[in-house]
């Protein structure tokens with residue numbers, strides 16, 4: 001499959017769209033948090049590639065065994081600002097670069113400052129348009145990015161409370177439609193925090209993989225346990241330790257933080273509390 005979607009799929013225009021231009025250059029993606037490796041590989045980039053490779057194997061196994069939405073991976077965490085969107089974008093990019101399979105980064109977090117907004121796609125139709133209009137085909141809404149193999153499905157607009165409410169469908173059904181309609185792609189779904197929004201726990205049963213971002217020095221063990229309890233039935237939960245400071249590791253690249261990954265499906269929370277930030 002061509003990893004670049006045709007140009008006609010890359011606009012998804014609606015009247016008044018393009019408040020800011022869609023990502024046209026890698027620098028635009030960097031503005032949204034993409035790690036740039038102009039001067040060679042970075043430790044942070046390597047960490048994401050390792051995570052992506054493990055996730056790719058897990059996704060392949062899920063698809064082969066016919067699990068529900070085996071190609072869908074959700075990224076969440078306990079609280080705001082722990083690095084879900086940063087990790088979603090960089091995992092999606094690493095998967096697109098290493099996994100030989102197109103990736104669609106799905107923005108499913110309605111909060112201001114979401115990936116769609118950072119990429120200038122806030123006014124493009126997307127996930128929430130599919131909630132109110134079941135006739136929309138996912139491929140019509142996906143926007144190509146300048147990174148080969150990586151596209152984004154914007155958040156879209158939630159419908160106003162209207163007499164069309166009977167046409168709404170649950171977000172889980174939208175994820176089912178995305179996984180089926182984009183079955184050749186891996187879906188990386190960026191969501192909100194488990195302890196303060198309901199969507200991630202509602203979506204959890206409909207995705208084959210969950211990445212739980214844990215912020216070093218900030219996420220507390222009881223919070224992590226409470227969040228894991230909310231997704232207890234999910235078969236594959238992987239913990240990803242984010243924002244480990246340089247002093248805690250022997251080597252790192254140009255970034256002051258980098259990810260660490262516990263590739264242990266169904267693993268209990270790390271036995272040691274996250275280390276204090278340096």
Ligand SMILES: Nc1ncnc2c1ncn2[C@@H]1O[C@H](COP(=O)(O)OP(=O)(O)OP(=O)(O)O)[C@@H](O)[C@H]1O
Pocket residue numbers: 032033077079080081082083084085086087109111191192193242243244255256257258259
């Ligand atoms: N490992 C990292 N290295 C450098 N910057 C990071 C890292 N992780 C996150 N950030 C930065 O921290 C800020 C918060 O991260 P991000 O927006 O990804 O959090 P979030 O969990 O998605 O927040 P929210 O719950 O509000 O959606 C962003 O500016 C992001 O670029």
Ligand SMILES: [Mg+2]
Pocket residue numbers: 084085086109114190191
């Ligand atoms: Mg976010």
